[in-house]
Amino acid sequence: MQIMTKRKNGLLIASLSGELDHHSASQVREELDEELTMDIQELELDLSGVTFMDSSGIGVILGRYRILRERGGSLRITAMSAYVGRILKMAGVLPLVSQQESQSKGKRGTKHA
Amino acid sequence: MLENQMELHFASISQNEAFARTVAAAFATQLNPTIEELTDIRTAVSEAVTNAIIHGYENDPGQTVILTGEIQGRSIVLSIRDTGRGIENVELARQPFYTSQPNMERSGMGFSVMEAFMDKVVVESSPGQGTVVTLFKQLSQEDDHA
Ligand SMILES: Nc1ncnc2c1ncn2[C@@H]1O[C@H](COP(=O)(O)OP(=O)(O)O)[C@@H](O)[C@H]1O
Ligand SMILES: [Mg+2]
Numbered sequence: 524m525q526i527m528t529k530r531k532n533g534l535l536i537a538s539l540s541g542e543l544d545h546h547s548a549s550q551v552r553e554e555l556d557e558e559l560t561m562d563i564q565e566l567e568l569d570l571s572g573v574t575f576m577d578s579s580g581i582g583v584i585l586g587r588y589r590i591l592r593e594r595g596g597s598l599r600i601t602a603m604s605a606y607v608g609r610i611l612k613m614a615g616v617l618p619l620v621s622q623q624e625s626q627s628k629g630k631r632g633t634k635h636a
Numbered sequence: 637m638l639e640n641q642m643e644l645h646f647a648s649i650s651q652n653e654a655f656a657r658t659v660a661a662a663f664a665t666q667l668n669p670t671i672e673e674l675t676d677i678r679t680a681v682s683e684a685v686t687n688a689i690i691h692g693y694e695n696d697p698g699q700t701v702i703l704t705g706e707i708q709g710r711s712i713v714l715s716i717r718d719t720g721r722g723i724e725n726v727e728l729a730r731q732p733f734y735t736s737q738p739n740m741e742r743s744g745m746g747f748s749v750m751e752a753f754m755d756k757v758v759v760e761s762s763p764g765q766g767t768v769v770t771l772f773k774q775l776s777q778e779d780d781h782a
Contacts, residue, residue, distance in 0.1 A: 545686040546650035552741070575657075577682045578749050582741035606675055613752060614733075614745045 525572075526554050533564035533596075540572025545579040552583055559587070564596035568620075571602035580607075581614045588619060640666065640707040648689045648699040648718070656703050656716075657682040663705045664712055669775050676753035677714070677773060683746040684716035684769040691736065692720030692767055710775045719766035726759050 524541035535558055543551065559566065566587060573580070588598045600620045603611070611617045642663055646652045660681040661674050669677070685701060693699040702717040723729045729736075730751075735744035750757045754771045761767040 542654060544650075544653050544682055545690065546653050548741075575654075575678065575682075577679050577686070578743045578745040579686060581743035581745055585743060586741040610679075610749065613748060614743055 524551055526551065528558050530558070530563070533562055534567065535559065535563045535565070536567045536569065536601075538569040538572060540574075542575035543570075543573050543580040543583065544575065544577050548579045548583050552586065555583075555587055556590070559590060561594070564591070564594065566591055566596070566598045568598065568600045569602045570600055570607050571604065573603065573607055576607050576610055578610070578614070581610065581616060584611070584616060584620065585614075588616075637709045638666070638707055640705075642705045644703045645700050646703070647697060648693040648701050649697045650686075650689060652701070653682055653685050653689070656685045656701070660703065660705060660714055663707075664775075667707065667710060667712065667775050668778055668781075670781055673773070673775055677712070677771075680750045680753045680757075680771050681714055681716065683750050684771065687746055687769070688716055688718035688720065688767065690740075690742075692718035692722075694721065710777065712773050712775065713770060715768055715770040717766065717768045722763040722765050722767055723759070723761040724763050726761055730759065 524539060524543060524547040527538045529536045537555060537558070539551065541547065591598045598620055608617065644656065644659055646656060657678045661678045664674060664677050685703070688701045689695065699718070699720065704715045706713045728734055730747040732748045733744040735742040747757065750771060754773045756772040758770040759767065
């Protein structure tokens, strides 16, 4: 699993590529949490490069969602495959991390890969 | 009618989650499934194998997980077996969002994903003995593929 990050002001953008399963989850969790310094209020996840995901991925995303929520921030998924969307929808995660829910001030569109 | 079977034994380490789902998908490939069917199989097997490793064997790397596959016509049956701790209440374990490990960031959606992606999921388990999860899927007719 490869993670590329970019930060500007209180925003962290993370692009994940590879397979997100239980094996890679701990690495993703560690790397993201390291980048989620206290000045970060918003996390944008680009999952368009995620070629496989199972329910372990749901746990990782919900875990980061809670971290951001606790500090009054938000998590948003900006891009994902239909397949990843299907699993997130099943777990009821989609409404939590889609554009409408976010507190984002910018005008960044949601792409679907 | 195509008939085939396979059995794979592997160590209970998380690296083998990807290995096992890839083997299951490769086994199914001879039926020329759709990409979606292949993804369904890969995902369901990943869930069951992950459960065997983290719940059945509680992350003990020295145990063995067994994956078997059977093909008959266009039906595929995959079973994932561990001889770990077993499940006390299978009905409860299968509930969406139920997890015995909420502090490990488990979502409790593993069984729900298996059920959504396969036609039928049978769970046989006894505490202290282990668990067998059997996944059934009837693949679409090849002529129907777009
Ligand atoms: N092979 C297994 N051995 C023992 N317990 C299991 C096994 N598979 C599942 N379980 C139990 O069923 C629960 C639900 O499984 P699942 O739906 O995959 O959610 P999760 O893995 O996120 O906890 C697990 O938390 C665990 O208690
Ligand atoms: Mg699970």
